[in-house]
Amino acid sequence: MNDDEQRLGSAADRARWRRYLADERAEAAVYRELAARREGEEREILLALAAAEGRHEAHWLSLLGDDDDGLPRADLRTRMLGALARRFGSIFVLALAQRAEARSPYASDPDATAAMAADERIHGEVVRGLAARGRRRLAGTFRAAVFGANDGLVSNLALVLGIGATGVPAPVVLFTGIAGLLAGALSMGAGEYVSVRSQRELLEASAPDPTTGEALVDLDIDANELALVYRARGMSEEESREHAALVVARVQAAGRQLETDALAVAAHDDDGVGTGLSAAVSSFAFFASGALVPVLPWIFGLSGTTAVVTATVLVGIALLATGAIVGLLSGASPLKRALRQLGIGLGAAAVTYLLGLAFGTTLG
Structure with missing residues (x-):
């Protein structure tokens, strides 16, 4: 190998550098897309991250002798981030970007500088901070949606499987599922209404x-x-x-009472509490949307084992989706959270199904 070849690296080195260069350009584009959908401080932070990725890009381009012809496509994960950023620019993209920064290979790559490896670790914390802002903004609504829908999915699946396993006719299973949907949704709505109203009353008592x-x-x-x-x-x-x-x-x-209440030093802030009625309606809707899924096979005329399997598959898909969303927003592995949600939900349903089989055998 002559001096020029040694300086420019082996073919394998240059292929790796080109891949890094493509990824850095794609990541910078993601941050610019996110910045375009924000304003103020968050916009400035995202543009600063894009500029930092630009410095990393310059490093790999320099090693390549400014030859950026024939660059490969960025890795699939980064391309997906870019597509999501262009269309949504949401907390989900930041959560994914947080995980992407945490997987940077620079710490173990001999051609990456220590400063670049440190940058990537700090970038992960910056994105984590931005994602945390979004998580706080949607925490209440998201929690109610996920847990309400999940309760509906699991409880009504367990109910219809348990009743169906006893061998009763399909119409009985259907009406049992609808009754479970209404009972659970009304219970959730009423409980949320009482909870929110009680919280507001406690705050008002402190005013x-x-x-x-x-x-x-x-x-x-x-x-x-x-x-x-x-x-x-x-x-x-x-x-x-x-x-x-x-x-x-x-x-x-x-010479008179001031318009501003001079006593309200630590005035309570109940803007985030909401109204009891809106909370009740939301809880009803979230639970009902989940509880409807396991009843769908019987609504469309299925019965017996076919209906049971179909309901289980539909609920399993929904549980995987809610688990993956929780994983994305929490910065954890979406796959692990999805499988955990699936295991817990189907485990509870399996218990009631087995009990239904036992009762059906006894009654028969």
Whole structure:
């Protein structure tokens, strides 16, 4: 091998460098696509990540002697990320990008610099932080949707399989499944309504009494007990005294109660609680959507073993989907989460099916 060949690397080295170059360009494009769908600080962070991938790209291009002809396609995972980023730009893409950054080969590649390997590890944490913002924004709705639908899938599958295994006619299984759907959905809706209303009532009980503000104008500015209110609401002793003196001074200078409730230092924030009715409707809908799936075979006229197998397969697919979504959003392996969800759901259904068989044998 002559000096030029040694400097430019072997054929295997150059093939690897070309693959890295293609991947870096694709990853930078993903971050730019995501940035185009955001604004403010998140946009700046994503563009900075794209610029960092550009520095890595320049490293591999330099090793190739600026020869980027005949580059291979980026790996399938990165291409999928790009397609998702162009169409959705959602938390799912960030969660996938987080996993992609964690699998960087640079730490063990002799041609990658230590700085590049460190960059990739830091990029993973940056993307994790951005993904965490999205997770917090959809945490409540997502939790209600996944757990509501999952409860409907598992509980109604267990119900119809257990009843079906006893050997009763198909119409009985169908109406049992519909009854289970309605009973479970109504129970979920009612429970969510009571939960949310109770939470709002607890928050309202902690809100200051608006009529108490009328006493502020007559308080002694040098020895007023408003400071005790602020201490009870979480302020330190010194902060409460200073804040109380300022509030009383403002009130007395105005000669009337201020429009802003001066007592509400640690005012509660119930914007994220929602209304009881909307929460109840959402819970009803999520549970019912899951509980409908295992009943579909009987709705379309199937019966016996065919209906049981079809219901199990449909619910299994739905459980795999919800498990994979949980895995994506949590940054964990979608496959592992999907299989876990499938195992738990079908395991519960299998128990009731076996009990149904036992009861059917006994009754027969």
